[in-house]
Amino acid sequence: MKILVCISQVPDTSTKVVLKDNSTTIESAGVSYIINPYDEWYALVRAIELKESGVASDIDLVTVGKANTEPVIRKALALGGDKAIRIDADCSDPYLTAVYIAEYARNMDYDLILCGKESIDYNNGTVGSMLAELLDMDYIGFATEIKAEGNTAIVKREIEGGEETDSCKFPLVISCQKGVAEARIANMRGIMAARTRPLTVITPSVDDPLTSILSYELPPAKAGVRLIDPADMDELVELLHTEAKVI
């Protein structure tokens, strides 16, 4: 089985977002980047587990990004990918991202394409489903468990108020969330091997985003917590009425 794992570079979760150029761009200076946790902890690690259990033979990684995304790709290679492909484009449009990946993956005979349920920066959560459509593959979203039984994937996913179990023949695209696998730590052997694992850069042939970002806004600063004496219910009621305006 050949698996393709889609990897996205995202700002570290502790990043303080600074806007520039009249709030149309996010300042990248001083930002440290990580692998999108849904891509790393769940999609990639599950692919590694499938390889370790003998189900999968190859794990390829793909990312859409400029050269500055290579450290993150090599980090993913250190965790366990066999080779990586960087599609050389600066892209925040999910449709175009899916088009780029589909363009690469179309004739590569992947049996399974895994991605995170969303990236933690733009939170669109749509690349997986659009990719499946573009490749004319089946799609299961928001998986919490992935098993392979012969030529069939058995996938659990959360639904409102419960859980469903799906069965679907390979090839297919699955987006992953918590439960699919446990986070792993890159070991020394993987880190050293990452240097020698192939990282190919390809240039996409199309460039036609469906969306563009007009501007960003930071959320309003959180107000401080006000402590009210438990004995003073009148003050609480007054504040809820006049300040919070919820009663």
Next chain:
Amino acid sequence: MNDIETVKALKGGEFLIRETAADSVFIPEEWNEEQLMIAETCVNFLAQHVKPNLNRIDEQEEGLMSHLMDEAGALGLLGVSVPEEYGGFGKDFKTSMLVTEKLGAGNSFSVAFSAHSGIGTLPILYYGNDAQKQKYIPKLASGELKGAYCLTEPSSGSDANSGKARARLSEDGKHYLITGQKMWITNAGFADVFTVFAKIDDDENLSAFIVEKDFEGITLNAEEHKMGIKGSSTRQVFFNECKVPVENLLSDRQNGFKIAVNILNIGRMKLGGGTVGASKEVISQAVHYANEREQFGRAISKYGAIRYKLAQQAILTYASESAVYRASQNMEEATEMLVASGLDETNAKLKGTEQFAIEAAIIKVHSSETLDYVVDEGVQIYGGMGYSAEAPMDRAYRDSRINRIFEGTNEINRMLTVDMMLKRALKGELDLMGPAQKVAGELMSIPDFGATEEENLFSKEKKYIANFKKAVLMVAGAAVQKLMAQLGKEQEVLMNLADMLIELYVSESLQLRVEKLVSMRGEDGCKEQLDIMRVYINDAAEKIAKAGKEALNYFAEGDEKRMMLMGLKRYTKTEDINSTQARRNIAAKLVAENKYCF
């Protein structure tokens, strides 16, 4: 500074008489992508396996520490600098220092890790024959075997060569029979292999033996009840006619003391990395708490008194770190040069390390005292919660204290710093006499009132550091002249001289780091680092002046004393800086980043 030669490859101790070019030092801002990945693995390992279990570790839950060592071994962290032919990853000394630094934030775990990968593994790696290395090193590197080091005895601590443990050859000549008592043995509770030091028969010097826990005649005492590092296994180990195969004698007979000393040199340097890592962790916790905790309607991180503490913690830590990696690079370069000259790698590593034994002792003292400052102020920043065992400062405060005691007490290391420097001068390895006489001559001449060289961003600090060197040379030279053979017994004077050397070395390391950093990032990208440098060197000048004055007031007298005191004043004079504003700038960055960020 025209009268002091600038060199690229500094020899051990030469920092006192030579200038170093900034582009020749290694600075932590130069880590490559692979090294940063290794560091991240360490951080993730602590976050996933160690931090959630700190209480269980401190309660010494059966098998837990051993299991954590297995986990670290599985990630390859126990064999980072072990050569690949022995199952390790063959990384350089700086990289293993980086691992030590990152895992240094792991409280008791870091002690178990350091003891295993340092004193538990290195004696066999550096002094073992090939059969010994093949037998033990791959398993120590993987964590299948855990290592410990048995040197200290109830009556021999700092005076290690006076140990009472004895070994004698069995009648059939196949075994050494070791009898003795070793104490404060880190990892003893779960170690599989012990490097044990004992004298064979009535030898003058120690020999070293590789002892497996299953050899006959080993008994472990109960776990010691300690002030801190409670999760680290520390026991007494008794050897009663313990049968050690003759092939387990490590290196040559009577070579044990040399092994012990050399391994300690590495241990001291590594302690520097570990304590820097612990300091950074405590600062991050303190900044975070100061940002969260509100009093009088504002986060306490907004108050100057707290900001001062945060800044000072960062200043000392950044300075210490600069020295740690400068010396690590020097050791590596010295080793490479020795290999290039034909020495085998193992001996080159030992000699390279030995050459920087002075710097190792300096780093050990400075970094451990920095951590003690950092944890003390950490408790203070936490206020009442700092005294609660539920908050992290309690553990950090207790765990820190041992660092000033083990790997040679800071007093022993201070004395060693001066002793080694003077011995090298006597042997002709280090020309202190010429520069010292030059300074003495300068004292009689008209002082240099103005800068003749072109001013640049670092000219002031470079001038100060050149003068610090003169101050040390003047006081040390006079101490040798006045006290002669008696100097070794005048421990207060030795402490003064050591303090001067420590402040000089750390100031210079810091200045070189910031100079190199500015060349990489530009001045605007290094504002806080420049503030750190200025404040540190300003304070160092006062410390050097105080230590020098104490020494001169003890052994000098009359006109000579007056002249030297005036010289000391001249050599430790710095222009006034607005250190309050500088500390505010440094603290503002820490507070904004909500963590240690330099």
